[in-house]
Amino acid sequence: MTQPRHPIVSNLASTKVNKGKIVTAKEAIRVIRTGDTIVVSGFVTTGIPEEILLALEENFLSTGAPGDLTLVYTAGIGDRKDKGMNRFGHKGLVKRVIGGHWGLVPKLQKLAMENQIEAYNLPQGVISHMYRDIAAGKPRTISSVGLGTFVDPRLEGGRVNACTKEDLVELIHFDGKEYLAYKTFPIHVAILRGTTADLDGNITMEKEALTLEAQAMAMAAHNSGGFVIVQVERIAKRHSLCPRSVKIPGMLVDCVVQAKPENHWQTLSSFYNPAYSGEIRVPSQSLEDMPMGLRKIIARRAALELRPNSVVNLGIGMPEGVATVAHEEKVLDYLTLTAEPGVIGGIPSGGLDFGTGSNTDAIIDQPSQFDFYDGGGLDIAFLGLAQADRFGNLNVSRFGTSLTGAGGFINISQNSKRVVFLGSFTACGLEITIKNDQLTILEEGKSRKFVKDVEQVTFSGRVAAQKGQDVMYITERCVFRLTTDGLLLTEIAPGMNLEKDILAHMDFTPNIADNLTTMDPRIFTPETMGLKKDLLELPLAHRLHYQSEDNTFFVNFEGFSIWTEADIHAIEDTATSILEPLGHKVAAIINYDNFRIHPELMDKYIDMVDRLVKRFYTGVTRYTTSTFMRMKLGDALAKRQAAPHIYESPEEARKALENLQS
Template sequence: MSKHITPRQAADLIPDGAVVSVSSSSGLGCPDLTLKAIGERFDETGHPRNITTLHPIAAGDMSGIKGIDYIAKQGLLAKVLAGSYPSGPSSSEPPLIWQMITGNEIPAYNIPSGILFDMHREAAAKRPGVITKVGLDTFVDPTRQGCAMNDKAGAEPIVEKITFAGEEWLYFKAIAPQVAIIRATTADERGNLTYEHEGAYLGGLDQALAARNNGGIVIAQVKRLAKEGSLKPHDVRVPGVLVDYVVVDPEQKQTTQTLYDPAISGEIFRPLDSFRVPEFNIQKVIARRVAEELETGSAVNLGFGISANVPRILMEEGLHGAVTWVIEQGAVGGVPLLDFAFGCASNADAFMPSPYQFTYFQGAGFDASLLSFLEIGRDGSVNVSKLSFRPHVTAGCGGFVDITARAKKVVFSGMFNAGAKLTIADGKLVIEKEGKLKKLVNEVEHVTFSGPRGVAQGQDITYVTERCVMKLTPEGILLTEIAPGVDLQAHILDQSEFPLIVSPDLKVMDARLFTDAPIGLTLPAKAPRRLAEANHG
């Protein structure tokens, strides 16, 4: 018997006061039509009312996939917990969910994506919750904001600090959803789900288990239906025994602004010369210098921003494949994509479910991470998750906190200050006018990465900007390299709110970084992995 229902019938299944888990990563894998139907039902009937939604990565964006904005309505949405939220340019009108958050209309929480997936897994197994060190001494820690995004959330704590086995840990209570809304490509008549056109598996299986094991229902949105028995069992990622209802949207987008690209879902491999190489500009200079931090044979996580261009730098230098890229949505290997398709990869080696990718990250099984920064603090802490004067431009932490909690090596990249007028001439950086906003500040507004914990754990932390390279040390932030053409005092030391330690071996960054030609990049080989290393810590 087919489980196929209409979007409105799916919306009618959501009871008042329900906890609803939604699988998505911005536009990637978003069950947009089902969320739209829930919002339309509320507009017509006033129901469902006062639901709580869980979004382990994010649901919706500013480019044609509204996602959570369909249900961001007073009276419908009572509380939201998300790894990140839709973001957009400062000149645009904020997404509706941001208006509710900044207007203090509902309690809103920004929980690291890996922890939110862990909360689902614990709920599925009827365990009490997640005990973790991920997030200690960051905004996740209850001694800071405790994941709260506004005053209403601050009045309803979501995380506790506890002592277990003589050590400090964070405790998140498991939350059991009554409804899970997930997405796939194909469902057969029994509800078996395959993901052949998806850019990632995300966490649909874990969310379905959490709902089903706690007496809830699972609604799957798909692109098409198939006859019972026609799907290959090895291709089924969520079995039909976990799926109660199926909604069909033949127009569902694969990811933001992308209806369907078979290279994103791994069905074909693109020629390497079809990938765009970054144009020569300041951001490319930074990405090149970040690339110099890599080792051949490494597994390297990649975040949004300037560092997302590093795979293209290696490609331009003839080093594609020298490292294996791993991203939180689940792709392993290949070429991570840019802009609206960020979170997807073409030519991937494999796709892992996001919850397992986060287990890999939380336990520091990978070699390095390349991430961005908005602010750097005196103690080496980094903010990427909050700017009070432009809140909806920052999406939240996503997997940043999970990734950096124990990472062996992190390279943060960004512009030294905001708004500077810069040019490049004759292999030198020319600073024509300084920016008005300093990014090296005495205290960051939001601690997304804790510098003191990084020092205590012996993490290798580097900060790369267009005008200098810095390292985190127990004594403070050490300036190790300066760009050619830059004045140390006027352009660096005077542009920081706190004193930088100048290395006695201060070097000049390679002038080839500042020229419009390949730089002849070579990478050292990663040291062979030893059993003692695997067992350490």
């Protein structure tokens, strides 16, 4: 059933014939009535319709109207000071706020924590999807996102304070599984933003860094009988816009405001960056390397979890360092980095430009990005670690009277195949140094992060463990993994004492792995880690294969490198684990194409080869197209009085092996 249109809309009909839909910001905000529900576009500091929000704030401060608004926004939208959603931070202007993230809007946060407004914190992706459901007339947005967290009605139901009473989240069941049902509601006014509008209100977004959910918001307001206002940079004549470039059709738009340049920055910190909009591509060499220190240690250990061809999400703050390390290690080309507002590929931005990106492959609408995330499309997510407990629960959303909010954290952490949480082991004053490739604590942080019970559950360790999700917790001094019994300590940094530097600064005693290992020493050295080699090389276990049909053992060392004695031991151990259980000797063929070895390790390597030959081989042949490698290996084998048998092709090696066996 069609909703009645906003009463102001019909009053503007006569003006549209002559001047189109172009109005001033002061004219546009006159349609907002006391008690309206309004939605506003933007993400962090990107794509904010600042001119319209400024006019609304000034009008309220001078007239006291409109008031008692319900404000809905998807992500944190503000500068932590006065702009963005902070313009609504006046007593009486809003009565209820439903937001995905509160950290950038301290003025609204203050009203919420003082019980002066009703306040909700719902998952960012759920709010993003809610606009589509409102547009489609659906009574609920149904999702598994939020189960076991503070959004779950069995815990807090997403309510922020004591004066917030209404339940917006319900627990329901389908096919024996639990889901959350989020209540939808009519939208009276949508305040959006684009780049160009024609006189009929068709909107393009060619200079915007993100497209977000502008179309879904416009459709939700229109189909609720509401009003759609769009701020743009420039006006074009009718029928001059390419239809494929139109992101918000004019049929959904009621009025357009052409903003002053100072109120239409691409982000609140960048007037216009053509790389953000995809107008140009910038040299990746322009990225600065990260100085050695706490953040780099954590980012390096996290980067060791990267796999080639992975689709990755990076959270704001500490996780941003993973992209920097990936750039330093020259592996960005083998990954697809993403950000929740719709950026796919390229190099994600940090700081207050978080959510944008340079050299992107695509920029899609935020609801579609969360479709991908919620459906399990992410291979791995790197997210912040603010507070963790014995069950593996994580809190990044609320600390005492400080309300940060969840943002996209719940969607991403619950649904990524693998999750890596990154953060310092303690907070507030932690200082470290690295001496002789060992970690030293100069000053311990005053605040503990590993507590008995988190203040608020933003990520449920129990839910993750029940479904077998792969979860890690990485700090500068140790690494934990999630098990059904809670946190398991698996790695410790060189130079750290288990009791003094770790257990003494936790409110609980974690389980400790029987094979507790030292964190990779490469993390603590000034040189690059050689991550590209790790990322692109086949794992050793995949390089050694026994074929029972002809009793042949194949070793594929193509592109393989040996730089440490540990590499030699790993080869011997892996080969032994495959061949020893057979109980008989085998014929072997080894591929040495593009094989590399540190010259000082050649003798130790050949000693290992000699042991394997005597213990397991009936005969062995080798091949490589490299004349130099044939010479080097041949000379080394000859010194051990072992027949080199190094050929140029696998066919020659196979034929020679058959001759040896005959």
